[in-house]
């Protein structure tokens with residue numbers, strides 16, 4: 269990877285038309301380690317409209333030849349990239365931990381997921397893309413096929429800096445699109461290292477491009493650029509909706525994956541130890557910075573006290589620290605801004621009358637942006653900590669009398685991404701499956717687990733009602749052609 273080194277800090281470049289290039293602004297910004305105040309991970313380019321234009325133009329030119337390749341040939345590039353990413357797993361995972369704080373074990377798991385995503389989509393190059401449909405004319409052939417959308421703009425958040433870029437880029441590429449990615453600035457260097465794996469796999473120039481910099485600037489440029497045919501975005505609701513407005517104005521395809529306020533229901537017949545472990549893992553791993561993280565814990569009154577006691581016992585065992593140190597279970601918040609948001613929600617929880625059962629404080633203040641795992645008992649479903657996405661290690665417990673009440677409360681949210689229930693009763697499971705408004709339904713499993721070969725996405729305000737990952741990705745990254753031959 270072509271980089272420059274200034275006073276011990278490596279500067280990462282944009283990747284345009286198969287080459288690593290500096291922005292024409294001549295400006296860079298540093299990516300900082302949230303675990304160690306003042307530690308710089310590296311610098312990335314603060315790009316201009318010209319840089320983006322170069323990337324989009326080269327993606328357009330490259331798409332002509334790329335779409336003509338056989339799917340299996342495109343798949344071979346993805347397979348090569350998967351092997352290279354696998355060889356570099358330790359370096360890329362450590363970079364991720366240093367940029368956004370999740371523990372090294374989690375970062376390594378995510379990078380391995382990236383390898384699996386590339387391999388999964390390589391196989392898609394050999395699978396069917398259409399149907400033969402019986403025509404009313406017995407001498408005609410009526411069928412569907414699929415074609416790529418064109419040049420896809422990819423905008424990604426910092427919380428899954430390897431998996432999300434790859435679960436967008438891999439399907440885009442296998443179906444014959446070319447891409448320009450703008451990663452989150454917080455994790456621009458992790459993304460550059462992933463792009464370097466794709467570069468070393470030998471993808472033709474222009475098929476993949478990366479431009480780093482301000483979301484407002486490059487993101488706006490992307491959605492309004494004439495060479496961009498579709499936008500796939502993961503991030504906050506505010507930004508997602510702005511992008512959707514612009515995409516509709518231009519009449520281009522768009523796909524949004526956004527926030528969540530994911531509930532776990534613990535029924536009176538639940539395996540409580542299982543429910544406690546899954547609530548902790550689903551709610552507090554990655555410092556609660558997952559769109560599918562558990563944040564509302566709705567428990568039936570018969571088991572509420574026992575569940576609470578067991579939960580608090582286990583939360584007290586959580587070790588907070590630098591994700592690169594062995595023994596750390598929970599790393600810091602991803603940035604100072606993120607820490608301040610979490611602390612302000614904790615204050616709001618206290619002010620509005622929720623009972624703080626555990627945590628709530630900043631820790632290791634001199635070292636980095638750390639906060640304790642925090643558990644509230646909520647007396648009302650209307651508190652801000654029960655309604656808004658916090659994106660931090662904060663759980664709110666709510667007590668209910670019946671399962672019906674639990675489902676009603678679980679659905680009382682503008683979001684509908686993921687939901688879990690812990691129960692051993694088949695009737696409860698069926699009510700949950702039928703009545704819960706969420707794209708990801710988890711029974712006796714944490715809210716935050718997803719498998720790459722299955723559709724991923726939410727209902728209500730959590731998504732644009734499309735689905736990513738698995739075979740479902742074909743819907744966004746291709747257009748259907750209906751063909752009639754006589």
Ligand code: NAD
Pocket residue numbers: 423424425426427428450451452453482483484485486487488502503504505507508510511525526527528558559657659685730
């Ligand atoms: P964000 O919306 O601030 O940023 C996401 C991306 O958009 C970044 O690359 C950012 O630079 C870019 N951006 C910022 N302003 C922009 C603008 N005006 N125009 C275009 N692009 C712009 O979100 P974040 O803080 O990085 O991520 C956290 C959010 O992402 C949470 O709400 C979380 O729930 C959500 N998220 C959702 C999923 C999912 O699959 N549903 C997965 C992960 C994260």
